[in-house]
Every structure is written in C-alpha cells, then in structure tokens.
Amino acid sequence: AQSVSQHNHHVILSEAASLELGCNYSYGGTVNLFWYVQYPGQHLQLLLKYFSGDPLVKGIKGFEAEFIKSKFSFNLRKPSVQWSDTAEYFCAVNANSGGYQKVTFGIGTKLQVIP
Amino acid sequence: DAGVTQSPTHLIKTRGQHVTLRCSPISGHKSVSWYQQVLGQGPQFIFQYYEKEERGRGNFPDRFSARQFPNYSSELNVNALLLGDSALYLCASSLTSNYEQYFGPGTRLTVT
Numbered sequence: 001a002q003s004v005s006q007h008n009h010h011v012i013l014s015e016a017a018s019l020e021l022g023c024n025y026s027y028g029g030t031v032n033l034f035w036y037v038q039y040p041g042q043h044l045q046l047l048l049k050y051f052s053g054d055p056l057v058k059g060i061k062g063f064e065a066e067f068i069k070s071k072f073s074f075n076l077r078k079p080s081v082q083w084s085d086t087a088e089y090f091c092a093v094n095a096n097s098g099g100y101q102k103v104t105f106g107i108g109t110k111l112q113v114i115p
Numbered sequence: 116d117a118g119v120t121q122s123p124t125h126l127i128k129t130r131g132q133h134v135t136l137r138c139s140p141i142s143g144h145k146s147v148s149w150y151q152q153v154l155g156q157g158p159q160f161i162f163q164y165y166e167k168e169e170r171g172r173g174n175f176p177d178r179f180s181a182r183q184f185p186n187y188s189s190e191l192n193v194n195a196l197l198l199g200d201s202a203l204y205l206c207a208s209s210l211t212s213n214y215e216q217y218f219g220p221g222t223r224l225t226v227t
Contacts, residue, residue: 043221090157
C-alpha cells in the first residue's frame with residue numbers, strides 16, 4: 001500500500017536557522033510529489049511540486065526540495081527560516097495507475113519559528 | 116479570482132443521519148478531490164472526479180459517495196453517520212486529474 005512518512009512531527013527553530021523536513025514514500029511506480037503548507041487560520045496551499053526533470057525543485061518563499069528516487073525521498077529545505085514560516089507542512093504523493101489516481105498525505109510537521 | 120468554495124462551513128449532525136457537502140471548483144478546473152482531515156493527521160484521500168467520472172478512491176466505506184456535475188461542482192454524501200466521521204472535509208480542485216490541487220476552506224462536520 002502507498003504510504004508517506006514525515007519524520008519530524010514538531011520542529012522548533014530560531015529565526016535564520018536552516019530547515020530540513022524529511023519525507024519518504026513507499027510506492028513502486030511513477031509518482032508526482034508535493035509539499036503543501038498551512039499557515040495558521042488559512043487553507044492548505046501548494047509550496048512546490050515535482051513531476052519530472054530536475055530533481056531539485058524550487059517553490060515559493062525560498063523553499064526547495066530534492067527528489068532522490070533511490071531513497072524514495074522528497075525532503076524540504078530552506079536555508080534561513082523566518083518567523084512567518086511558522087505553519088504546518090504536509091508532504092503528499094500522487095500515484096497514477098492506469099489513469100486512476102491515489103493521493104496520500106503525510107501526517108504533517110508543525111514548524112514553530114522563534115523570533 | 117474566486118478560489119475553491121465549500122458549503123456549508125460548519126455542520127452538526129446526529130449519528131445515523133445523512134449529510135451532503137458541496138464544493139465549487141476554481142473556474143476552468145475539471146477535477147475535484149475530497150479529503151477527510153481529523154485533528155492531528157494529514158488529509159485522507161476519499162475520492163477524485165475528473166470530467167464527471169470517478170478517477171480515484173481512497174480506503175473509505177461505501178457509506179461515502181460522491182458525484183460531479185456538468186458544471187464541475189461536486190457533492191460528497193455520507194450515509195449512516197458515525198461519531199468517527201467527525202472531521203474537516205476538504206475539497207480540492209485541479210485543471211486535470213494529475214495536476215497540483217488548490218484547496219478550499221473545508222466543512223467542519225460534527226457528529227453527536
């Protein structure tokens with residue numbers, strides 16, 4: 001069965017610290033990968049996506065993620081976090097099998113940035 | 116531009132009742148997906164519809180059903196409600212079935 005693991009459920013960082021959130025998935029076929037973010041009181045919104053091509057993808061607000069196929073990983077990074085990055089971050093995998101979609105989200109990581 | 120809209124915002128139902136949740140996608144989007152999110156977990160995939168046809172289904176019982184209309188809006192129906200169905204129900208729309216999704220604000224369902 002398809003699954004997504006996010007290793008850190010709650011992360012606390014000081015401003016300007018570097019961020020890396022882990023995401024591993026299990027699925028043997030072709031996948032599209034996403035990171036979504038939910039700021040306090042707001043909807044889920046797309047941070048970045050990987051469909052194909054360059055495994056290093058850049059998203060909004062200085063975030064980037066690297067797809068490592070051999071490790072089934074899609075870790076999210078940001079060199080220097082800001083207080084405004086306080087939010088919950090979700091990794092998601094969309095697997096396509098014969099035109100049928102199945103989307104799986106991770107449990108989420110709550111990031112708290114301390115000024 | 117209007118984003119994804121969902122109605123109602125909040126809903127309280129009693130065990131055994133039936134509920135219908137509604138979703139209007141972003142204009143031009145032909146795919147709608149439904150998710151259930153309980154506190155402390157990520158969204159759980161329920162259904163995806165594209166061009167009025169079911170294109171994906173998660174591990175939910177047959178009490179859950181959905182449909183998509185010619186204008187691409189969608190309904191999620193849940194029969195014989197259980198306490199465990201209490202959750203935030205999210206709708207997301209996308210251009211096609213295999214594209215990034217845009218989420219609505221959700222409908223908060225409470226079953227008592």
